[in-house]
Amino acid sequence: MIIMYLSVLTDTFADTVTDHDGGAGDDVPDLSDSDNEEQWQWMEEANDNNFQVTCLFCDKMSNSVPETLQHCLVEHQVNLVEVVKKHKLDDYGYIKMINYIRTEKCSGQSLSTLPECSIPWESDEYMRPALQDDPILQIDLEELCEGMGMLAEPSTGSQCEASHSSDALLQRAQAAEERAQAAEERAQAAEERAQRTEEALARAMDDLHKLKLLAQGLVLNADVGRGTGALGAVAELREDEDEAYFSSYGHYSIHEEMLKDTVRTESYRDFMYLNPEVFKDKVVLDVGCGTGILSMFAARAGAKMVIGVDQSEIIYQAMDIVRSNQLQDRVTLIKGRIEEVKLPVEKVDIIISEWMGYFLLFESMLDSVLYARDLYLAEGGSVYPDRCTISLAAVGDTEKHQGRIAFWDDVYGFKMACMKRAVVPEAVVQVLKPDTLISKPAVIQGIDCNAVCLSELEFASDFCLKITESTDCTAIVGYFDIFFDRDCGNKVVFSTGPQVTKTHWKQTVFLLENPIPVQAGEELQGRITVRKNKKDPRSLFITFDLHDMKQTYSLQ
Known part of the structure; x- marks a missing residue:
């Protein structure tokens, strides 16, 4: 028995x-x-x-x-x-x-x-x-x-x-x-x-990893420029599939961090308060309203009606916040995904949203903004921010590289170099010291939020970085700039680069397994491909072809 x-x-x-x-x-x-x-x-x-x-x-x-x-x-x-x-x-x-x-x-x-x-x-x-x-x-x-x-x-x-x-x-x-x-x-x-078979399997897995990189390159070449329906867009996710994302925004701490980011919050405030003519008597849609701060800025700037939409539980606190500030007659908050809710109006004049993620496109919230734009924005209306760019620069930080990558070559007298295969592909979000930049920045992608198509959020771009210092290039850093431009008498711009005041977005660092020796005045040329993870469209795969090296990084 x-x-x-x-x-x-x-x-x-x-x-x-x-x-x-x-x-x-x-x-x-x-x-x-x-x-x-x-x-x-x-x-x-x-x-x-x-x-x-x-x-x-x-x-x-x-x-x-x-x-x-x-x-x-x-x-x-x-x-x-x-x-x-x-x-x-x-x-x-x-x-x-x-x-x-x-x-x-x-x-x-x-x-x-x-x-x-x-x-x-x-x-x-x-x-x-x-x-x-x-x-x-x-x-x-x-x-x-x-x-x-x-x-x-x-x-x-x-x-x-x-x-x-x-x-x-x-x-x-x-x-x-x-x-x-x-x-x-x-x-x-x-x-x-x-055991002997497992050792042979490990060698085979190493070969498979190399083949995988080759296959990724072939798939990326086929993927770029495909139609919207094949992109695994956020709009196609079921509510249960997207629950983890919205749950992460249900806790107060993430909103506290964003509100305390003065570069971010004051830029939105200044854009609205310094351009009241843009908002006067307009109907405004706030996609992903969170605590309702942008909705209240818009109401104070002169909007006659503001509709805030958010799926996370924080919206219930936002409702109390709106009432506490006597703005409930102009600000209406709706819980749900913008792809699923029904708005009390057919069209809106302005869409505002703080949708940016790490490396600009992480979390793919821009997908939801574009969905709202195509469905609700009236002719002649505008999405804000209306322009943004992604930039790259070369980094020379031997100390950081030693601590994260070269460290595995000798760990208390043991070789652990195989760990690099797990460490290198993970993009690192951190605040970079300005003095570690060793090139001028290069813009690799510009996005017009009023015209961009969903398919254009996956792209490939050649870049050229002009080196300013003779040293070893240990990483490539990525960051973005945001523009409130269209119809604005007082234009507002902010950057998330390492040269300016830090933001909660920090910078995204792509560490190189093997540093590249560079000389001042030379150009470091390469190609970057950005695509969504088909299994999780809110995360990204970023591939660099650089100096006879090809490496795919994940941002998730």
């Missing part, structure tokens, strides 16, 4: 060996249902003469499980077979009971007197063996009971019969032990072959 407990572990090992050794698992003892007798004999190997079996209720050590169970019957008046029948225990129930007895130091009397409806070992915690390699958990109880005459109640005659039965079973166990030792040797040989 308890054969399932060990066979699951054995099947798992056999499958693992087969997977890695192309059939090496054939050497592992077969536990199929086709031969129950062989299966029982293999299970008897648990009665290993190299160790003793401990009684369930005292410290008595016996040479076999049958001898131990007979001891429990004679000395403690506990017939485990009757206990199993009384409580109608299945395989798992039996396992839990044995572990319960050993864990809780249960007495024989308390076990025998338990009412049928009372099973104190129901908890799954008793699936964990209380005694490592417990032989009593490894024996088929039903066959054991048959061999012992169903563990009859103790009497002089029955004790003698049980003794003979125990001796017979012990002989079977000893014979099975020899088979077990041979099987163990075969299993050890199979494990060694599996």
